[in-house]
Amino acid sequence: MKLEHIHNIAIIGTGMIGTSMAVLFTGHGYRTTLFAVNDELQVKSEQQYETFFKALMDQGLVTEAQYEACRGCLHYTQDYSTIADADYVFECAFENIPVKHGIYAEIEKYITDPKAIISTTSALSADDLVEGLDKFADRMIVAHPFFPPHLVPYFEVVKSVKTKDGVTEGAVELLESADRAVVVLKKNAPGFIANRLQHALFREAINIVERGIADPRDVDKAAMYSFMPRYTKIGIFEHIDNSGVDLNYDIENYLFKDLSDAKEAMPSIREHYEKKEFGVKSGKGYYDWSKVDMADFAKRISEPYWSFFNWEMPEK
């Protein structure tokens, strides 16, 4: 539910993450201002915002009137002085430290008293990012989302060494008010939590294919029809306890020595990379994408997340 003490949210960066974050916050009735670099990028973001909402409306999750009310909460600016009173500033710019540091300098110049400056970086360390801040260094944190953050209801939050007490708690309260499940890491780690888990699984999936145990299609079938559906309702550690610590202890002692412990990208992914077989974007990767119904594929990507949609939306 919307927090009444938060009046203005500013988002720097009108790309996919920034615009999706705007859907999330306006969708919960927060006055949200997106900072665009120029008119062209502003228009692109306005169109993307509408596209994100259209998908929600097509699912019957949002009415036209609710969309209009949310759109009324959204503002654009190309001038930092208009967002001087922002309570929270989300930095959603390119994944590049000098770019992000340049933005932090502007924030410190114009924004009077932000409760937190929050980077949505995928991989950069909060301790490196905070080096670009001076007077607000104790208010900077990372809140890593998954794309698109208005649909995937999870954020992992990391403090920097300089973050003062209360900053993280306030940001978590804001994200939870927007129906996100939030985890605060006890300490920084590359890949945070979810990408460490995901890439450990990718490594073994590729290993199975490279060792000729099964084709990608059958590895995908194994994952989709065996254990993955379980983990939308229970957690990994709940499963370990439920199936038995003793059983898992025995399995791990037998199995782990046969699993990949590769320390760099696997040979077959490197091979695809070198041939510029980047997957969907080039038409070929582990699969041939040239004849795939991409609209249906896009629907399959979003479908598991519709059930999390329970927003209390503005009506007018």
Ligand SMILES: NC(=O)c1ccc[n+]([C@@H]2O[C@H](COP(=O)([O-])OP(=O)(O)OC[C@H]3O[C@@H](n4cnc5c(N)ncnc54)[C@H](O)[C@@H]3O)[C@@H](O)[C@H]2O)c1
């Ligand atoms: N796309 C994802 O799947 C994903 C997931 C999680 C986190 N992230 C992270 O979120 C951030 C944004 O990612 P994205 O996918 O939206 O990128 P994007 O390339 O779509 O958008 C980046 C935006 O930054 C803006 N920008 C660049 N320099 C700027 C400046 N000096 N001032 C103001 N705005 C500036 C650009 O105009 C653009 O709108 C990155 O740090 C990325 O790592 C991305």
